[in-house]
Amino acid sequence: MNDRKKNVSPQDELRALLNEEYDASTVVGLEKVFVIHTQNVARASEIATRNLSVHVHEKLRGTTLSRRYAVYATSAFVLSSLVAVLVFVNSQTQPIVVVSQVASKSTSTSGTNQVLTTNSIAEISSLAAKYVPHQGITVTAKIGSRDVAAIARDAEEDQLISTISESMVSTDLWILQESDVDNLFAEQKNGL
Amino acid sequence: MALILENDADILDEYRTGQRDRAVTAFVRKHQSFVYSVAYRHLNHNEDSQDAAQEVFLRASQKLGEFKGESTLQTWLYRITVNVCLNMRRKKRFLSFFAIGEGEGERDVAALQHSPATHAEQSEFDIYFQAVLVTIPTKQRETFCMRYYDELSYEEISELTGTSEGALKANYHWAIKKIAAAIRTSDYYEEWFENERP
Numbered sequence: 109m110n111d112r113k114k115n116v117s118p119q120d121e122l123r124a125l126l127n128e129e130y131d132a133s134t135v136v137g138l139e140k141v142f143v144i145h146t147q148n149v150a151r152a153s154e155i156a157t158r159n160l161s162v163h164v165h166e167k168l169r170g171t172t173l174s175r176r177y178a179v180y181a182t183s184a185f186v187l188s189s190l191v192a193v194l195v196f197v198n199s200q201t202q203p204i205v206v207v208s209q210v211a212s213k214s215t216s217t218s219g220t221n222q223v224l225t226t227n228s229i230a231e232i233s234s235l236a237a238k239y240v241p242h243q244g245i246t247v248t249a250k251i252g253s254r255d256v257a258a259i260a261r262d263a264e265e266d267q268l269i270s271t272i273s274e275s276m277v278s279t280d281l282w283i284l285q286e287s288d289v290d291n292l293f294a295e296q297k298n299g300l
Numbered sequence: 301m302a303l304i305l306e307n308d309a310d311i312l313d314e315y316r317t318g319q320r321d322r323a324v325t326a327f328v329r330k331h332q333s334f335v336y337s338v339a340y341r342h343l344n345h346n347e348d349s350q351d352a353a354q355e356v357f358l359r360a361s362q363k364l365g366e367f368k369g370e371s372t373l374q375t376w377l378y379r380i381t382v383n384v385c386l387n388m389r390r391k392k393r394f395l396s397f398f399a400i401g402e403g404e405g406e407r408d409v410a411a412l413q414h415s416p417a418t419h420a421e422q423s424e425f426d427i428y429f430q431a432v433l434v435t436i437p438t439k440q441r442e443t444f445c446m447r448y449y450d451e452l453s454y455e456e457i458s459e460l461t462g463t464s465e466g467a468l469k470a471n472y473h474w475a476i477k478k479i480a481a482a483i484r485t486s487d488y489y490e491e492w493f494e495n496e497r498p
Contacts, residue, residue: 117451118447118448118451121447121472122448122476125476125477125480126476129477129480130484137489138480138483138484138489141483141489142448145425145426145429146448146449148423149426149449150333150449152426153332153333153336153340156340156349156350156353157332157333157335157336157350157353160332160336160350160353160354161324161325161328161329161332163354164328164357164358164361165321165324165325167358168324168358168362171358171362
């Protein structure tokens with residue numbers, strides 16, 4: 109029943125409806141009017157859509173081509189940008205300054221083999237002028253850059269020992285030890 | 301391989317197996333009248349409807365491979381057509397805002413009654429019939445057109461419009477009664493009927 113209802117054509121449905129309202133001859137006339145009009149509409153649609161598939165194909169080809177060109181253009185742009193960036197980076201690159209720790213062995217005569225390090229490279233000429241050993245002899249000899257920091261530190265250490273020794277000369281009971289020097293260094297470092 | 305692609309399944313198979321040009325040609329030829337008719341009902345303008353139909357097939361052809369088959373190709377095309385027509389109308393409305401002396405409503409009526417293309421392709425009676433269609437409510441008109449011209453089932457129309465089948469049947473019946481009454485009382489009918497009578 110349902111299938112039969114589904115298969116009722118729009119034309120059959122139209123006829124049934126017209127039969128409810130009009131006599132048989134009027135129904136036939138109206139039905140013809142509807143059929144003719146439908147045929148005219150179909151003909152007009154056919155005329156209007158003539159060559160539509162050709163136009164669609166042309167448009168599709170145009171779209172495909174423009175998409176392809178868009179991909180090429182984008183790739184070319186990206187590549188040229190990359191090359192430009194690389195060229196710019198290369199032109200701007202300078203030697204990189206690496207400040208490395210200078211490590212050297214102590215040349216101190218105090219007998220310690222402590223390795224001294226410094227984070228900066230001192231100016232050789234200024235160190236030579238400042239370096240005044242506790243014996244009062246000004247050293248003007250050429251100093252290798254490798255030992256500059258160690259020499260400076262030793263000189264400082266010697267000067268400190270002599271200062272302490274002089275100030276404590278009246279105190280017979282006190283003897284300066286290596287550990288005392290280390291402690292004093294530590295205190296000096298802490299700003300005392 | 302089918303020589304003539306008559307049904308949607310064959311068209312889709314052909315498209316998916318790589319014979320795209322052939323499949324698109326068959327696809328357009330099979331559904332072009334339907335798409336144009338739907339577009340014409342929404343736009344009431346021959347050239348605009350042709351442009352809309354072209355745009356619909358362009359979009360549909362590009363997405364044909366992605367069609368999942370959850371509905372028929374016809375209902376899928378109907379949705380695309382309605383969307384394209386709505387976009388075109390929006391664009392027209394936006395442009396008409398800047399145009400002097402031509403509103404959308406004026407253009408619709410003009411297209412129905414005075415378009416040279418319409419005059420060339422349609423008889424006076426067809427123009428009168430179109431004018432009668434315009435006088436009935438939109439839902440009834442659309443239901444009538446989809447059911448009578450496009451020969452869609454109530455189930456398909458319901459799926460497309462979201463209206464219940466019962467309401468669609470009522471719309472179709474009211475539309476036919478109004479159109480028949482208008483034609484029955486027109487001079488065209490009398491003249492035509494008199495000529496046909498033996």
